[in-house]
Amino acid sequence: MAKIKDTYENLEICMSILQPQLENLSSLVWDGQKVVLFLFGDFDFLSKLYGLSGTQGMFPCLWCLAxxxxMRMAQKKEPPQRYLASIRRDFSCFQKYGKGNKKNVSRYHNCLHLPLVNTEPSECAPPYLHILLGIVLKHHRMLEESTHKIDMQIASALDTDFTEIAESVYSYGKNWTRAxxxxxxxxxxxxxAILSSSDEERQNFEKDLSSAEQALEEVDFEPLGLVQSAHN
Incomplete structure (x- = not known):
C-alpha cells in the first residue's frame, strides 16, 4: 500500500492495474445472475475517477448535469443524467474547443479528464456522509419549524406584542433566505450568458436572468417589528 495523494495522475496509474480486475468481476455470473459492480468512496475520490473537476465546479454532480x-432550489424539470459516453464527449469537446484550459471547463460540464473506469455513474453509490448530512439537515429544519410553532403558541398566550415581533423576525428571515x-x-x-457558445444559448440565459431579477424584486422585506420596538 502506497501513501500517496489521490490525484488524477496517481489514480490513473492505480486504475491501469485494477481495471482488468474490475472487468473480470463485472463479467462474473452467480446463480444464473450477472454480477453488477458498484463503486463507492468519498465524493472527491469519485469525481476524480470520473474525470470531473470537483465540488467547486459549476456542474459538480456525478450523476446529473444540474x-x-x-441544487438548493426545487426545479420543475429533472436535469439530464451523466453517462460515461457523455463525459467522454464533453471531455473531447473541452480538449478540442476549450483548448484544455481549466478556465473553460465549466462550459463542458466540468469534464476535466477522461473517466478512469468503465462503470456507469448510475452504478456508483452516493457517499454515505452526504446522505446522512441531508437527512440530519432535513430533520433539523423540521425540528426548527415545530419548535417555532410551540414558541409562538407560548408567546401568544403570554404577550400579543411579542408574538407580532417574533412573526416579523421569522418572516424577514425567510425572505432574506429566498433573496x-x-x-x-x-x-x-x-x-x-457570458460563457455561452451561441446567440441562442445566450438569449435563453438572458431570458432566465430577467425572470430571476424580477423574482428578486418581488421578494418582500417587511420592517422588523423588533427594530421598531427598540427605537420606540
Whole structure:
C-alpha cells in the first residue's frame, strides 16, 4: 500500500492495474445472475475517477448535469443524467474547443479528464456522509419549524406584542433566505450568458436572468417589528 495523494495522475496509474480486475468481476455470473459492480468512496475520490473537476465546479454532480445553483432550489424539470459516453464527449469537446484550459471547463460540464473506469455513474453509490448530512439537515429544519410553532403558541398566550415581533423576525428571515438563493441564481445565469457558445444559448440565459431579477424584486422585506420596538 502506497501513501500517496489521490490525484488524477496517481489514480490513473492505480486504475491501469485494477481495471482488468474490475472487468473480470463485472463479467462474473452467480446463480444464473450477472454480477453488477458498484463503486463507492468519498465524493472527491469519485469525481476524480470520473474525470470531473470537483465540488467547486459549476456542474459538480456525478450523476446529473444540474448546475450547482439549482441544487438548493426545487426545479420543475429533472436535469439530464451523466453517462460515461457523455463525459467522454464533453471531455473531447473541452480538449478540442476549450483548448484544455481549466478556465473553460465549466462550459463542458466540468469534464476535466477522461473517466478512469468503465462503470456507469448510475452504478456508483452516493457517499454515505452526504446522505446522512441531508437527512440530519432535513430533520433539523423540521425540528426548527415545530419548535417555532410551540414558541409562538407560548408567546401568544403570554404577550400579543411579542408574538407580532417574533412573526416579523421569522418572516424577514425567510425572505432574506429566498433573496440570497435568487441572487446566487442570478450570478450563475450571468456567468452562463457570458460563457455561452451561441446567440441562442445566450438569449435563453438572458431570458432566465430577467425572470430571476424580477423574482428578486418581488421578494418582500417587511420592517422588523423588533427594530421598531427598540427605537420606540
Amino acid at each position: 448546475p450547482k445553483s439549482h 440570497e438563493q435568487i441572487k446566487e441564481k442570478i450570478n450563475f445565469l450571468q456567468s452562463c
